[in-house]
Structures are given as structure tokens and as C-alpha cells.
Amino acid sequence: ALERYASIRDKDCVTACGTRIGLHMNAGLMADLPSLENSGAEGVGLFRTELQFLVRNQMPKRTELAALYSRVLDAAGGKRVIFRTLDIGSDKVLPYMKPNDEPNPALGWRAIRVGLDKPGVLRMQLQALLRGANGRALTVMFPFVAQLYEFREARAEMDKAIAREERLGHVLPESIEVGAMLETPSLAYAPNGFFREVDFVSIGGNDLKQFFFAADRENERVRRRYDTLNTSFLTFIERIVQRCEKAGTPVSFCGEDAGRPIEAMCLAAIGVRTLSMRPPSIGPVKSLLLRVDLGELRRVIHEARERDEQSVRPAVMDYLRWIT
Ligand code: PEP
Ligand code: MG
Secondary structure (H helix, E strand, O other), X not given: OOOOOHHHOOOOOEOOOXXXXXXXXXXXXXXXXXXXXXXXXXXXXXXXXXXXXXXXOOOOOHHHHHHHHHHHHHHHOOOEEEEEOOOOEOOEOOOOOOXXXXXXXXHOOEOHHHHHHOOHHHHHHHHHHHHHHOOOOEEEEEEEEOOHHHHHHHHHHHHHHHHHHHHOOOOOOOOEEEEEEEOOXXXXXXXXXXXXXXXXXXXXXXXXXXXXXXXXXXXXXHHOOOOOOEHHHHHHHHHHHHHHHHHOOOEEEOOHHHHOHHHHHHHHHOOOOEEEEOHHHHHHHHHHHOOOOHHHHHHHHHHHHHOOOOEOHHHHHHHHHHHO
16 A cells, blocks of 8 residues: 555645645554654654553553653654553553453543543653653643643643753753643533643544544444534534634644545545544545645535535535546
8 A cells, every 4th residue: 555655655745725734643662663754644643652551561661661752753753753641541451550440441540530640650651751852852642631620730740740850950852742632522612721721632533533422432333323524523623623723723633534535635624734644544645635625625514514414425425526
């Protein structure tokens, strides 16, 4: 697949109407990093740090993690990497952590909730990230933030970690950006302050869709019932993008749908300008985006909504047949 798209690999992703869309890749292990070069991704839009914790049988040490993060940044060769802090707990139980018996793990004690309630591991990870950056730019985001105050608390942990590094005389990153993943509908309705205070927002479409439709993302039966191109869901995403734009806050989309060409093009049509996906999806997504007029597509989407259609997919497929 990578070879097929080799001719457009180094081409900027600019749509037929002249809009630039940033295409980034999702990663989680060192082994993923060579794809940055092969796929033509502009950077790593989502580095899932929990994978490093899940492949071991004991808690990694801060020095080991710092060395790993440093190697990730070396391999990225100056391209931006967004490190997501640990998204564990509930279903993703670490072998060396006491398991938690929870009836609804996806709605349970996970991700930033664990990080804020028991901050030891989060603090260790933030220090490792600051050390690993070793004077370079550092970008960090927190998973599963559901309300403004959770973001504030998490950011306060980062500020404390920075102050500690300074006190110890360690070199600080040349710049530090701190963002939040928007994965719960509650955050879409957060006070304006949330959108102003975050350095960026990354929409975690997998979880956001699961909670929007109340349909388990692991359960094929209920998952397939709800189309990502459902008019309600697209309207919801559009609203989030507008709130970010109004606050002047960059927003990206990093769920699996970012890597599906038709979904990706619809996200772009409703205002998403940065997508992060599995590396092999970059070619196909770019190939389609290069041919799309986002204004026309937006009109197709809005008209389908005006006709009370459940999903804009049929209308979008018609449009596609017309342009290809
Ligand atoms: C998401 O929820 O969309 C996401 C990118 O995070 P994960 O798939 O790791 O939950
Ligand atoms: Mg998620």
C-alpha cells in the first residue's frame, strides 16, 4: 500500500479548493517510528504511551522512560510528537498493578482519573517526558479529560514537574505545549475557559463516538448500528471545531475514523484541519483529499442534514461518484 502512494508521499496535502490538511500518524512503540519517514506523516499526532507500560512485567523506571522518550524524539528528527500520558486502568490493567473489579470499565477509573487520584505514576511520567525532551520541544496531552477542572489539575501537575526540574538544575524543553483529548461529550460543553486554557484539543473519536451513542466500541453488534457520518454526530463534531476556532485553539481528530478516506474528507469538510491516523492510511486519505472541494462537500453534508437524513453517507457517496 505504501508503494502505491509513493508518488504523493512528499506532496503537501492541499485539497482541490486550496485548503491545507495536516496528516499525522498514531504510534506507540519505537518500532512505529520508521513509518514517519515511509508514510510522509508530518508528525506523530498521538503517541500512546501506555503500550510501553503494557509490554513489561514491572513498572518502568523514570530513567528508562526518559531514555525511551528521548529516542522517540531522536527518531522523529524534529517532527512534532504528541505524547499522550498513560491511558490505563479498568480494562487495560497493568500486570504489576492491583486489578480493579469494575462493572463498567470503560466508564470507570481510567486514564487521567487514575493520574489525578494517585499521581505518583503521572508525576514520574511527566518528569521522564521533561528529561527525555532534553531541551527540545515537548508536547503532551491528557487522555479522558471530562471537565475543565480535571485539565487544570493535570496541568498543575505539569507545572509542578517543570518547577522541580528547574530546581534540580535540569535543562527544560525549549517549548512545552499541554493539550487535552476530547473523548467525553461533557467536555464539548465545557466552559469557554477550557477551550482558552488548553494549548490544543485532540478529538478522540473512538471514545467520543462510543459515549455519544452509548454504544460499546468493542461490541460489534451495537457499534455497527451507528455511522460516524450520522448527521447528529457530525453536527456534534462541527460544534466542537467551532468552539475551538472561536477560542483560537488548534484542534485535531485522532480516532480510527481519521484514517478512513470518506470519513476523513467529511471531517475536513466540517472544519477539521489536522488528522492523525495509522501510517498506512495516510496515502489513501491524502489521495482522496487532494481531489475534494471542501466547500462543495460541506454543502452536500448540510443539505443532507436539512433533509433530515440519518446519515450523510448516501449523499456523500453520490458526490464522490460525481468527482471520481
Ligand atoms: C480515541 O479514543 O479515539 C483515541 C484515539 O484513543 P484510544 O483509541 O487509545 O482510546
Ligand atoms: Mg480514547
